[in-house]
Amino acid sequence: MRRRFGLRDRVMLAYGLLALGLSGVLALVTWSVVSNYLTNQRISSAIVETTDNANTLHYGLYGLTSSCGPVRRLGQEPACGTVVPQSPSMVMNLVEALPSTDTAAMLMHYDGAWYTVSAKSSDIPADMVESAQGGVKVDRRLEVGGDEVLAVGVPVGRPGEAFFELHPLNRLDNTLRTLKLTLILAAIVTALLGLAVGRLASTVALRPLAKLTQVAAAVARGRLDARLEAENDPDLGGLARSFNQTAAALEKRVIADARFAGDVSHELRTPLMTMMNSMQLIQNHRAELPTSVREPVELLGDDLDRFRQLVVDLLEISRDDGGDQGSRELVRIGDLVRAAADATAGREITEVAPDAADLTMEADKRRLERVIANLVDNAEQHAGGCKGVLVQAGGKGVVIYVDDAGPGVPEADRERIFERFGRGTPGTPPNPHRTGTGLGLAIVARHVEWHHGTIQATARPEGGARFIIDLPAKNP
Incomplete structure (x- = not known):
């Protein structure tokens, strides 16, 4: 059967959805701002680092120019102010000597050749190479060897010469992944907290309604003096x-x-x-x-x-x-039930279990005797005779069973037979428990409730009906 949401459930769900919505919006805004900030910071730091390294290379490569003094290289005297070309080994040493804070791969295109550290020239797209060689700084996210990297290209000196660095983005991706999981978890926790707050708020807000329900139920059970205490409440x-x-x-x-x-x-x-x-x-x-x-x-x-x-x-x-309050006195349940049942049946039909022999309760003797007498008389007169009355400890304190030999009570009538002048379900045979005045079982139900107990009609295992009375009792 499909479960319906009650008012309290709807209020709790509204709080939970509101908390989830607000936390979701806050998480999205936080993710957008923080991820953009971290990404921009990483790109900026990579560009600065690559630029610094390119400047270092530029000084190492072009810092040695011919002077008007003697400068010897390969046995020749270059003209004053011309660039002194560096040997491939020197260039490679310069590239390898560059500092790197995050194990970046480095590539240098110099004098028509590539000088690389932990990278291949094919890792750089051709358009990036052309832009850097043309004197433009470029950066782009690439996938190299299955890993995300940030490629930065910086011109070094003469046209056609450029320096590149590939900065791994693993740390940034891990940081962003951790941030994402944290925001999702925070949204879930916030939603759960919203549900808890909604439950608490609905409980507090609906407490007057619960009180109204209790008082209305009390009136329906016959407590006509029950009243609400919220007359001074401005809202209720x-x-x-x-x-x-x-x-x-x-x-x-x-x-x-x-x-x-x-x-x-x-x-x-x-x-x-x-x-x-x-x-x-x-x-x-x-x-x-x-x-x-x-x-x-x-x-x-x-x-x-x-x-x-x-x-x-x-x-x-x-x-x-009419509001008769009766009088309560301490009675021994087993003795009272035995006297009332045996006297009504005209023979011994009562069995008191050893664990119930000393049970006592504050009771109205007249009302309780009437309960037992009505049930036994009902069984004797209209249900084939009373098969026995059993008193034993259990339930709220003491449980009394009254069995008869009749056809039993149909399940559909097990609540209705305790109503005043209640009739059986239309279309079913007449209920033998309703062939009297129609008030006997109603009186039984009222008197049992007066003693803060319960009564129910069930089927006797051997056949017939069984009435079970559960009353509060205790040992003396």
Whole structure:
């Protein structure tokens, strides 16, 4: 199933993308400025170094001119002011003696011949040679032997003579590569920091919304007195006041309805007791009744029993809805469950595990006894009989299992059966757990929640339904 991004995820993602965008722009600008600066600096230093070496060669080659004094070379006397040509060995010695800071290769074209150190004359393009020999300084990036180099050509003296140096760019390329990786890593780290900041910011910004969700969920669970505490907030005050007013109005309405249901139920108790007593009197003289009347009397008796149970359940619901706080006292869970379950079933059906024998909790005895009694009675009357009640340690403290021998609860109805007058899924057979008044399991769910516990309906491994109650408890 495709996961949807929530509001918090979208805020976090927006922060991350913003951080990534800003860091990306900053990285590109930094890369452009720094790489251009380093490249220009490297070219400038190479040109300066090559020019200095060319000047050194120029002095060594042309510094010896004929004077008006005796200068002997090869047994001849050159004219005053003419250039004294150098021997090839002398030229080679001059080239080899030149200083080099980065193992640059050097080439010298002098007197129609090439003099090289760590290079070949074919490494220099012909157009560069022509430009340098014509008296123009030139530089160009080349690939020599698979390596990037910067070729610099400088005229030396006479036309046709030039000096070249090939400066390796490995250090520059390594520096630029390191800079690139550093900027990429910085952009990634910045984006991650942006996501973290976005997560924190969204958590802080959405905290009132989370609080609203919690309070709304509490109201939905029946805590009608839950309220928001942000009425003085300049941004959320209006929402908080509207929500609180709605919750207050709902609480008043529910209390009024509960009071009305309670009053009606109380008013019905007197005529109901009269009818029940009268029905009991009639049933005591059932043998004296005509045969044609006995069946209607039995049906009427059954309906009166259901009516009595409905009135009792309505009184219980109205008491709970009306804000009855009950009273808590320390009870031993195993003993309470055993007494309520065995009394309702009329036989011993309860098993208390040794690890749960001494577990206690602060409970409303009346409510907790009603929970067990309703579940056992439901199993006895409508689900083929109660197969057993088990109390053992676990969950929040103590777990109570109530099993029956009925057909079980369809998975689609396992939440709906705890609603008031809830019905099964349309098109499915009637649920035996809903054949009573429709309030018994709703009362169970409310009372379990009142004790800060949970209840769920599952399938019994041997067949039938299993109700699991998880309550907070502890050893004394």
